[in-house]
Amino acid sequence: MSNGKITVRRVAELAGVSPATVSRVSRGSTHVDPVLRERVLRVIEEHGYKPSHFGRALAERRHGALGLVFPGLSGPYFAELIQGFEVQALETGDSVLVLASHSRDDTDATVIDLAGRVDGMAIHGGTVSDAALEKLCGMVRVVVMAGDTGPAHASVRVDNSSMRGLTRHLLVDHGYRRLAFVGNPDGSTDVTVRWEAFLAAHKTARRKPPKEPVRVGLQQSDGVIAAKQLLDGDEPPEAVVCANDETALGVMIGAMGRGLKVPDDIAITGFDDMPMASLVNPDLTTVRQPVRELATTTARLLADRSPDPAGAVLLPTEIVLRGSCGCRDGGGG
Amino acid sequence: MSNGKITVRRVAELAGVSPATVSRVSRGSTHVDPVLRERVLRVIEEHGYKPSHFGRALAERRHGALGLVFPGLSGPYFAELIQGFEVQALETGDSVLVLASHSRDDTDATVIDLAGRVDGMAIHGGTVSDAALEKLCGMVRVVVMAGDTGPAHASVRVDNSSMRGLTRHLLVDHGYRRLAFVGNPDGSTDVTVRWEAFLAAHKTARRKPPKEPVRVGLQQSDGVIAAKQLLDGDEPPEAVVCANDETALGVMIGAMGRGLKVPDDIAITGFDDMPMASLVNPDLTTVRQPVRELATTTARLLADRSPDPAGAVLLPTEIVLRGSCGCRDGGGG
DNA sequence: TACGTTCTAGAAACCGGTTTCCGGACCATA
DNA sequence: TATGGTCCGGAAACCGGTTTCTAGAACGTA
Structure with missing residues (x-):
């Protein structure tokens, strides 16, 4: 009926009490005559x-x-992230403001503006400039997720170093020679660290350094594009290490479309362990990362009104060996 | 420095003017002495x-x-939707509050609460109960997208009836006998209408009614699950009509994993025309729908402060015939 | 009966901008 | 010089709750 336009004072008038009493009742707090x-x-x-x-x-x-800043969302990773964040925020009665716009230059201004309407902000790694980040830290509580850790803000990230073990597995256990990396290390902090772990594993195994990464995005379609680049050229790799499951699936689709057999002709690995990973044939060797926990932990840190300003949470990951790397050949079908 | 804690009155004091003047300057509006x-x-x-x-x-x-209410987001469709909506909202200086939580029962209360902090709400079809929707319409401007049209609210949707032409194409042009539908008509308004168009096409072509739909979600993994159900049973269909591209891709992956050839052994179609559709082999026959336009139109309607309360926008769609239905056999590879 | 304590409820200030209202200054014209 | 119009800037009210402060009532005790 009344367009939500009714105020405390009007209620007070109608009930024959003071606005203060209405406020007290509506908050359910202090003692009021029954x-x-x-x-x-x-x-x-x-x-x-x-x-x-x-x-x-x-x-x-x-x-x-609470604010949530993304580099432009797509795929199951971000879906899970936003959903986990939101559920946790609702738990504490907070709403969620998202910023997923892509254009980097005006993003800084937009982000600063957003900071003016929230109590805290979760910022995905590689989304805002360092200058903007510093300014933000002075305005609201900031938690960076899946990004660099710093002195002014808290951070939550996953242990990307499992990529090292996975690479070692391909190099040593399977003995693959030529490995290719799919993903853009300059695109996000996660990919940076995974690429570095990939490099480090080569060094530890005393192999010559791999070629430059195939710099594509993180979507399935990017995987298909990478596959085209890798498989149609000379000397295709024996194994393709992808920055995430999405691109791995894309590479796999591209490989199969060319009549190649996975893992016999080419091995493929991902990162995430999203639902599809265990449903394809062969099923996907990958690294399981707790995406939802990443989101809920971040939201919890933001909602928590304790005084400590910073801190760095590192969530564990786990290598999941399946068919696509050559373990359990023949896959799940 | 000053924790954003500085107020108009403080600025006024420092500049030796009145708060009114500060306000005028900061809004850049009325004439003020240089x-x-x-x-x-x-x-x-x-x-x-x-x-x-x-x-x-x-x-x-x-x-x-502005508020944005989703049934739980995932996949390129929702990514595109939220991004388009946000870009348009930023255009008019609005922030975006998203609600993507899934549990239907408490969602009503949450949605009502959300209505108290926004100027307008975009609600995806099938997200809130009719009762809640009615209440919302009395509180803020509401636009329903991809849902039912109604007298109290505006709506923006795509022309799902193209599914009828697509089904006709499979039945008549290709002469397929047994068609299966993948998608849950009770899950979203879009799927309801697509399923009905699928039925109507059968009737028009004087074919016997198809079997019950395979009631799964809209994600790629749901397509794989549907493929298992359809292809491992007796009498697999000759063509699988999927409610969207994601599930179609899933079905295709499932089919290929079983050694089936698309479209020779089984034809598959989708709905959306997302990027992956043209990248797989064979490329996917589908219906192109203008997802971004759906989002931006919705946001524009919400930002527009004109008096007209309702209206129904119907965006056109287009059938895209590619390899997966049997046209251009051999696909794009 | 008088005094002190406790509890309740209303008046008023406050959060931080915006906007209306009004007085004063300046300029132009008679 | 007097008068009318225009423009500018400050005082104050207002948006809608919350909260402190205080007055008064009720109750208990000396």
């Missing part, structure tokens, strides 16, 4: 009074909202 | 004054934010 409380509650019920977020936010000096 | 303006601007610059969204929202009686 008779008055009842009267106020009836008016609230009758007129559908909802306290305005404006006024409340202004008075409480808190927005009741 | 000398005073300059003085105020310098103080603003020096102390990094940013007007609080609280106060502004309260005074202007507008949040400067």
Whole structure:
């Protein structure tokens, strides 16, 4: 009925009490005479009074909202991330403001603006410039996820070093010679670290350094593009190490489309262990990372109003050996 | 420096003017003496004054934010949707609050709460109950996207009836007998309409009604699950019509994993025309729908402060015939 | 009966901008 | 010089809750 336009003072008037009492009742806090409380509650019920977020936010000096900044979302990874973050935020009664716009240059200004309407911000690695990040830390509580750790902000990330063990597995256990890396190390912190771990594994195994990575995005379609580049050229690799499962699936689709057999003709690995990984044939060797936990931990850190400013959480990952690398040949079919 | 804690009155004090003048300068609106303006601007610059969204929202009686309610996001469709929506919202200076939580029962309450902090809400079809929707319409401007059209709210949707032409193509042009439908008609309005178009095409072609749909979700992994169900049973279909590209890809992966050839052994079609559709081998016959336009149109309708309350926008779609249905046999490789 | 304690409820200030209203200054014209 | 119009800037009210402060009532105790 009444367009949500009813205010404390109006309710107070209707119930014959003061605004203060209405506020007390609506917050359910301090002791109020049962008779008055009842009267106020009836008016609230009758007129559908909802306290305005404006006024409340202004008075409480808190927005009741968290910001979430992405590099442009796509794929199951970000879906899981946003969903986990949101569920956790709802838990504490916070709303979620997302910023997934892509253009890097105006993003800084947009991000700063966003900081003005939230109590805390979760920022995905590689999304904002260092200058902007520093400014943000001065404005609101900031948690960087899947990015660099720093002194001014807290961070939550996963242990990407499992990529080292996975690479070692391909080099040593399977004895593959030529490995290719698919993913852009300059694109995100995660990929940077995975690429470095890939390099390190080569060094440890005393192999000559691999070729330059195939610098593509993280979507399935990027995997198909990478496959074209890798498989149609001279000297295709024996194994393709992908920055995530999405691109690995894309590479696999590209390989199969060319009549190649996985893993006999070419081995492929991913990173994430998303649902599809265990459903393809052969099923995908990958690294399991706790994406949802990454999101919920971040949200929890932001909602937590404790004084400590920073801290670095590192979530464990686990290598999952399946058919696509050559283990259990023949796959799951 | 100053934790964003600086207020109009403080700036006014420092610049030796009244808060009113500061407000005027910061909004850049009415005529102010250049000398005073300059003085105020310098103080603003020096102390990094940013007007609080609280106060502004309260005074202007507008949040400067739009809500976006999803059934739980995943896949390129929702990624595109949220991104398009956000870009358009930023255009008008609005922030975006997303609600992607899945549990239907508490969602109603959450959605109502969300309505209290935004100026308008975009609601994806099949996300909230009719009762909640009605209540929302009384609170804020509402646009339903990809859902039912109604008298109280505006709506933007795509022309799903192309599914009818696509089905006809399979039945008549290719002469396939047994068609299977993958997707849950009770899951979303889009799928409902596509399923009905699928049925209608059978009736028009005077074929006997198809079997019950394979009721799975809209993700790639759901397609793999559907493939298992369809292909491992007796009497597999000659063609599989999927509710979207994601599941179609999943079915295709499942089919290939079983050694089947597409389209010779089994034809497959999708809906969306996402990037992957043209990259697989054979490339995917599908229906192109303008997802980004769906999002931007919705956001534009919400930002538009014109008085007309409702309206129904129907965006055109286009059948895209490629290799996976049997046209251009041999595919793109 | 008088005094002190406790508890409740209303008045008023406050959160931080915006905007209306009004007085004063400046300029032009009679 | 007097008067009318225009423009500018400050005081104050307002947006809608919350919270502190205080007055008064009720109750218990000396």
